[in-house]
Amino acid sequence: MLEKIENIWKALVLNRDKDMTKLNWAMVGGGEGSQIGPAHRLGAQADGLFKFTAGALDHRPEEGRKYAQSLGVDIERAYGNWQEMLENEIKREDRIDLVTVATPNDTHFQITKEFLSAGFNVLCEKPMTMSVEEGEEIVNIAQKSGKICAVNYAYSAYPMVRQARAMVRSGEIGKVRLVVTNFSHGHHSNQSDADNPRVRWRYDPTIAGVSGQFADCGIHALHMASFICDDEVQSLSADFASVIASRELEDDAMVNFRMSKGTVGRLWTSSIAIGRQHGFDFQIFGEIGGLRWHSEQPNQLIYTPLEGRTQVLEKGEKGLHEDANRLSRAAIAHPEGFPLAVANIYCDLADTIKGQERDGLPRAADGLRSIAAVHAAVASAKNKGEWVDARPPMFR
Ligand code: NAD
Numbered sequence: 001m002l003e004k005i006e007n008i009w010k011a012l013v014l015n016r017d018k019d020m021t022k023l024n025w026a027m028v029g030g031g032e033g034s035q036i037g038p039a040h041r042l043g044a045q046a047d048g049l050f051k052f053t054a055g056a057l058d059h060r061p062e063e064g065r066k067y068a069q070s071l072g073v074d075i076e077r078a079y080g081n082w083q084e085m086l087e088n089e090i091k092r093e094d095r096i097d098l099v100t101v102a103t104p105n106d107t108h109f110q111i112t113k114e115f116l117s118a119g120f121n122v123l124c125e126k127p128m129t130m131s132v133e134e135g136e137e138i139v140n141i142a143q144k145s146g147k148i149c150a151v152n153y154a155y156s157a158y159p160m161v162r163q164a165r166a167m168v169r170s171g172e173i174g175k176v177r178l179v180v181t182n183f184s185h186g187h188h189s190n191q192s193d194a195d196n197p198r199v200r201w202r203y204d205p206t207i208a209g210v211s212g213q214f215a216d217c218g219i220h221a222l223h224m225a226s227f228i229c230d231d232e233v234q235s236l237s238a239d240f241a242s243v244i245a246s247r248e249l250e251d252d253a254m255v256n257f258r259m260s261k262g263t264v265g266r267l268w269t270s271s272i273a274i275g276r277q278h279g280f281d282f283q284i285f286g287e288i289g290g291l292r293w294h295s296e297q298p299n300q301l302i303y304t305p306l307e308g309r310t311q312v313l314e315k316g317e318k319g320l321h322e323d324a325n326r327l328s329r330a331a332i333a334h335p336e337g338f339p340l341a342v343a344n345i346y347c348d349l350a351d352t353i354k355g356q357e358r359d360g361l362p363r364a365a366d367g368l369r370s371i372a373a374v375h376a377a378v379a380s381a382k383n384k385g386e387w388v389d390a391r392p393p394m395f396r
Contacts, residue, residue: 023350025050026089026096028082028111029103029125031058032067035198036125036152040100041071043154043342049350054089054096056082059103082111090118097353100152101125105215106207109134112149116141121148121353123345126219128367130209132375135368136394142364148352149364150345153223155280156362157344159315159328159336160301164284164291165228165360166321167303173286174306179225179259180266181282183217186274194246202271203247210378212249214240217280218269218377219370222257223362224282225267226369228291231259233373236390240381243272255377257390299335323360368392 025044030037037057044050054077058064061080068078079085089095100123101111109129112122116138128151129135142149155161167173193199201207202216209215226232236257240250251272257265273279280295292302299315313320316332327344330336348358372392380388389396 022051023049023097023353024053024094026054026056026077026085026099027052028056028085028099028101029058029107030055030100031060031064034102036102039154039339039342040102040152042339043344044100044346046340046343047347047350050098050346053077053094054079054085056080056085082114086114086118089120095120097121098123098148098349104201104207105209106130109138112138113141116145116147116149119145119147121150121349123150123152123349124367125152126223126367127209127215127371127374128364129371132368132372132392135364135371136392139364139368139394148349149367150349150352151362151364151367151370152342152345153220153227153362153366154338154342154345155220155224155295156227156360157327157341157348158295158298159320159324160293160298160313161224161228162327162360163301163313163315163320163324164282164293165230166323167291168228168284168286169230170321173284173289173291175287176229176231176261176263176284177287178264178266178285179229179282180284181221181225182268183221183280184268184270184273184276185217185279186270186272186276188244188251188271189274191244191246194244203242203249203251205248208249209374210249211240211253211374212242212247213251213269213271214238214253214255214377215371215374217271218253218255218267219374220280221267221269221282222255222373223366223370224280225257225265226259226366227360227362228282228284229259229261229263231261231263232369232395233257233265233390234260235387236265236373236376236380237385237387238377238380239385240377243270250381253377253381257373295338298337298341299333365395369395 055068056079252270255267301313304310348361376390
């Protein structure tokens with residue numbers, strides 16, 4: 001029994017038998033009280049692969065410096081802004097190996113571009129850029145520099161999402177006919193939130209870009225559809241609504257899409273769906289089977305073979321694909337949550353930085369495909385749902 005318990009907890013730390021030289025990790029954004037900052041700090045440090053070495057955590061320089069120090073960053077590497085970080089880190093022998101960009105959307109492009117061009121690896125939050133042209137520039141810089149630009153589509157790193165993709169890849173549900181995905185929550189339903197600074201920027205085009213909810217949550221769902229189907233979104237038709245009328249950008253969207261292998265796609269994303277909490281799920285229907293997954297029960301994948309009985313596949317059970325087992329930490333029935341999915345992204349980043357390229361790590365090309373789809377959806381919604389090409393020009 002004791003041995004079993006020890007194994008469970010040893011297993012929590014992924015890659016523990018590997019080279020444990022810590023990589024130096026820095027963060028821009030993710031200051032005190034931010035939504036995504038803590039998930040990155042937990043994720044990056046969960047497996048002992050990265051040391052939190054430097055940070056420019058807040059748009060207010062003094063608050064950022066103080067908060068970084070309170071989290072253990074040395075005083076000379078607790079920076080007031082990212083420009084100062086770049087200028088100083090580039091001169092250091094022990095410079096950072098990876099910088100995470102977790103600021104609001106309008107700053108992603110410039111920060112990512114400057115760090116990549118200066119020879120740093122970057123993990124950028126989504127959406128990677130505001131425009132398709134910027135996205136193409138980042139893909140080109142990453143290619144030329146040979147540095148990694150990853151994008152934090154962390155939901156794709158849940159073990160049972162990997163199981164779903166592996167089942168699709170190995171033909172267990174046959175040719176995929178239809179994928180249905182939703183990312184709809186109710187956390188921006190309150191009209192008075194129009195003045196809440198944490199909510200307001202998401203619907204302000206100068207900070208969020210051309211799209212609100214679709215660029216914020218919908219692109220996770222769209223990336224998920226491509227990821228599981230191993231396919232690309234080719235064209236789409238969108239209907240956008242600002243249900244809270246004072247919002248300039250949409251808080252609800254319905255997007256129909258087609259993938260390059262012929263799969264039909266349906267996507268609903270909303271921030272005014274009171275009662276839906278996280279609200280991210282997918283269903284995928286093939287010729288000989290179907291799969292269903294909900295982010296609120298991430299350890300279970302529901303599988304129904306054609307004319308067979310519905311089965312619950314549990315993370316940690318025997319007989320799962322290696323890609324699911326590899327990213328699974330706790331033994332069967334022990335829940336794993338979002339920060340560990342983020343940690344899986346950091347593990348794959350550490351391996352890739354050290355030369356072992358990992359399949360499935362979302363890269364700049366995925367970030368570019370997403371922003372191209374965002375612009376396509378905006379154009380379609382403005383034109384009564386006209387079908388438009390969703391691919392970035394450089395991938396047509
Ligand atoms: P937030 O408003 O809660 O926090 C933003 C943080 O960035 C704050 O600490 C702010 O002070 C800091 N900041 C702003 N400008 C800065 C600058 N120029 N330099 C340094 N720090 C700066 O926002 P959030 O919800 O944490 O979102 C941040 C990003 O993460 C967004 O792009 C969002 O789309 C993305 N996000 C991704 C996920 C995911 O699942 N991948 C989830 C939530 C948010």
